Amino acid sequence: MSNASADSCFICKTCGVQFAETAEPPPACQICDDERQYVPPSGQQWTTLDKLRRSHRNSFQQQEPNLIGIGTMPEFAIGQRALLLRTPHGNFLWDCISLIDDATVAIVRGLGGLAGIAISHPHYYASMLEWSRAFDDAPIYLHAADLEWVMRSGSAIEFWEDEQKELAPGVTLIRCGGHFPGATVLHWADGADGQGVLLSGDVIAVMPDGAASFMFSYPNAIPLPAASVQAIGDVVAPFRFDRVYGAFWERVIKTNGGAVVAQSVARYLRAIAAESR
Ligand SMILES: [Zn+2]
Ligand SMILES: [Zn+2]
Numbered sequence: 001m002s003n004a005s006a007d008s009c010f011i012c013k014t015c016g017v018q019f020a021e022t023a024e025p026p027p028a029c030q031i032c033d034d035e036r037q038y039v040p041p042s043g044q045q046w047t048t049l050d051k052l053r054r055s056h057r058n059s060f061q062q063q064e065p066n067l068i069g070i071g072t073m074p075e076f077a078i079g080q081r082a083l084l085l086r087t088p089h090g091n092f093l094w095d096c097i098s099l100i101d102d103a104t105v106a107i108v109r110g111l112g113g114l115a116g117i118a119i120s121h122p123h124y125y126a127s128m129l130e131w132s133r134a135f136d137d138a139p140i141y142l143h144a145a146d147l148e149w150v151m152r153s154g155s156a157i158e159f160w161e162d163e164q165k166e167l168a169p170g171v172t173l174i175r176c177g178g179h180f181p182g183a184t185v186l187h188w189a190d191g192a193d194g195q196g197v198l199l200s201g202d203v204i205a206v207m208p209d210g211a212a213s214f215m216f217s218y219p220n221a222i223p224l225p226a227a228s229v230q231a232i233g234d235v236v237a238p239f240r241f242d243r244v245y246g247a248f249w250e251r252v253i254k255t256n257g258g259a260v261v262a263q264s265v266a267r268y269l270r271a272i273a274a275e276s277r
């Protein structure tokens with residue numbers, strides 16, 4: 001697999017986001033210059049998709065029926081894994097990763113290709129246009145509130161507004177805000193044997209103890225105000241879900257997802273309350 005953009009669109013090594021075509025590497029990564037990310041002490045570094053294809057590969061693991069995780073090995077940039085959601089109305093890629101190669105295209109094509117790509121927030125925009133192009137220019141659904149963070153634009157990107165967007169029956173994007181103004185999670189009504197699933201990126205981040213957290217900046221540990229955390233809890237509360245898949249392989253709330261998220265909101269609000277400690 002080779003294409004011009006794989007060589008001339010630079011990818012930030014820290015956040016994994018691919019930039020628009022340039023002859024020289026961009027002077028800076030706006031996403032990593034932001035407080036929600038960081039530039040490493042060694043300075044800004046870039047790679048390309050061509051280089052990444054020589055040093056890395058993707059691995060696949062079924063998370064549950066009709067949901068397959070796709071992650072890059074060895075780990076690259078933030079290290080999130082994407083999720084391929086299979087539905088009777090087509091497959092959707094939830095969140096995105098920087099590496100797309102021949103094997104990945106062949107495997108995903110074998111599973112029926114992509115009807116669309118939906119991404120929780122700018123940290124996971126990755127090589128979204130390369131993924132779209134590989135699957136017949138599949139539409140990429142991004143919340144319009146995060147428009148300024150798109151580093152490589154293309155006609156496949158469809159900015160949506162409002163608070164919810166149904167991609168297919170039982171597959172709904174929910175704008176949560178918080179981590180980013182347009183930060184989004186995906187509700188899959190048929191997941192978890194019909195008890196419902198939330199694909200949450202790090203908008204509702206699944207933590208090591210199996211609860212959730214909600215940060216403005218994860219690497220720099222900058223919390224969100226109480227009103228934002230409460231708002232996230234409130235917008236997902238009407239949805240039924242038993243399981244929550246966070247952004248990383250091991251970060252899954254296996255059961256009681258709705259209650260765990262509600263308890264996690266309460267725990268967070270207690271922790272940041274003025275009188276709590
Ligand atoms: Zn970056
Ligand atoms: Zn993030």
